[in-house]
Amino acid sequence: MMELIYLQTQAITAETPWLLPLAFALFGACIGSFLNVVVYRLPRGLSVNEPSRSFCPVCKKEIPWYLNLPILSWLVLRGKSACCGNRIPVRYWLVETVCAALFAAIAWYFCLDDIFTQILLCVWVALMLACFCIDWEQMVVLPSLTVAAAVAGLLLSGLSPWMLEPTSLEPTDGLLWSVVGAVGGFILFRLVGLIGLLLFGHRSARLEKAAAWSLKQAADGEDIELTLGEDKLLWSQLFMEPSNRFILKEATLDSRSGEPGSLEFRPDALILPNGERIELESVESLSGMAGGYSSRRAAMGSGDAWIAMAIGAIGGWQGVVFSLVIGSFIGLLWAVVARIGFGKPMPFGPALILAATVWLFFGLEIQDWLESMYL
Numbered sequence: 001m002m003e004l005i006y007l008q009t010q011a012i013t014a015e016t017p018w019l020l021p022l023a024f025a026l027f028g029a030c031i032g033s034f035l036n037v038v039v040y041r042l043p044r045g046l047s048v049n050e051p052s053r054s055f056c057p058v059c060k061k062e063i064p065w066y067l068n069l070p071i072l073s074w075l076v077l078r079g080k081s082a083c084c085g086n087r088i089p090v091r092y093w094l095v096e097t098v099c100a101a102l103f104a105a106i107a108w109y110f111c112l113d114d115i116f117t118q119i120l121l122c123v124w125v126a127l128m129l130a131c132f133c134i135d136w137e138q139m140v141v142l143p144s145l146t147v148a149a150a151v152a153g154l155l156l157s158g159l160s161p162w163m164l165e166p167t168s169l170e171p172t173d174g175l176l177w178s179v180v181g182a183v184g185g186f187i188l189f190r191l192v193g194l195i196g197l198l199l200f201g202h203r204s205a206r207l208e209k210a211a212a213w214s215l216k217q218a219a220d221g222e223d224i225e226l227t228l229g230e231d232k233l234l235w236s237q238l239f240m241e242p243s244n245r246f247i248l249k250e251a252t253l254d255s256r257s258g259e260p261g262s263l264e265f266r267p268d269a270l271i272l273p274n275g276e277r278i279e280l281e282s283v284e285s286l287s288g289m290a291g292g293y294s295s296r297r298a299a300m301g302s303g304d305a306w307i308a309m310a311i312g313a314i315g316g317w318q319g320v321v322f323s324l325v326i327g328s329f330i331g332l333l334w335a336v337v338a339r340i341g342f343g344k345p346m347p348f349g350p351a352l353i354l355a356a357t358v359w360l361f362f363g364l365e366i367q368d369w370l371e372s373m374y375l
Helices: 004-017 017-042 072-076 088-109 115-138 143-159 171-200 301-337 347-373
Strands: 202-217 224-228 230-233 245-253 261-266 269-271 277-281 288-294
Touching: 017 088, 017 115, 088 115, 088 347, 115 143, 115 301, 115 347, 143 171, 143 301, 171 245, 171 301, 202 245, 301 347
Parallel strands: none
Antiparallel strands: 202 224, 202 288, 224 230, 245 261, 245 288, 261 269, 269 277
């Protein structure tokens, strides 16, 4: 059966080389439409199956199938919802278009007799595209998506070992390189994050004069806002990692009497100087005075390690190193052009995924080029 599929694919590619990329592009557009559901629902804790029909994120009305055609509907509707007239983010159209283009590129560039290799490549690309968008919008990495991508990478490396080890045709060699890349990538990024925390993660300041502080719901209704004097800090930025801490020094709490002390904020609670814990979900707002602060924030999120694991599974340790180096340059350029970073949090995952995609298509050529330069 598999041999018959190989022969049919080879015959189609030889006679009409554009047909397979076109079919993959159409399929990729449909997958991109589903990825938009994943990107919206998963970070919000919603099921991707219930409700089964797509709905408008503003008025919650179900979208009929004829207004939910991949790529085309957004263009026909001119980026506006037909039910309530609100704007549809351009991200929806971009995800469908980019997914279609990547699937077509895989069918064209990896013009192989093995259709299953192309399918696994598409699975990895689709999962990483979802991770890209979620990290870009929410600064959150969902391990479930990266683990699924890593599994696809492991299967791919066993099926087509030449992608990781060009001189080998043994599935065990490809699988071994994939496991080493996945585990090594995860460990490397966790170490980089730990070193960054030790070197740059601690910050403290003492105020010349005690300032008022308050904790309340942010204007968007989803985040929490901590105000200290004239500075406003969002909870999602302070606690990108569960291990992050923010401490108000020489602080008082209006609802409690006592001498000033250290108030330690954690993602879900406030720890008083006497060790008492106040669950933040049980209060609407908090306020008081503070004479300074200190913070401990990870320089690199733990989610980046999960992304590195997925990259290593398909690109080996070389792909991980390339993604780290090139991704850092992409992130730096992005920060300069967009004027973000420099003390404000920014997601590193999208830059990693973009660099990994370059390695996916041109990794073997890059390795040959590097070997010709230094050997």
